[in-house]
Amino acid sequence: MSDRSKNRNLRTQIKRRRRAGSPMQAYDALPAELRLWLASACLPWSPASALRIWDKVGGARDPDTAYSRLNAIEQSMLQRDAQVWEVAR
Structure with missing residues (x-):
């Protein structure tokens, strides 16, 4: 593994954000149907x-x-992602 690929996700200018609370508690608090x-x-x-x-x-x-x-939102996101991968080919 080259040095470049090893550190590619660590050299960002975007500040990290910590999640407030537990993700599982947030999920458990959702309505059962959701x-x-x-x-x-x-x-x-x-x-x-x-x-x-x-x-x-x-x-x-x-x-x-x-x-x-x-x-509908999920299908839109899937179609958008498919277009990104089609352009990359």
């Missing part, structure tokens, strides 16, 4: 971003609408 969706999601979601979308769409009142919105 945790169920996250368990089958294709991408890794943070509990905070998933809950933000869930609340904005009104997932507590209408989980099906929230599922549709979360699926």
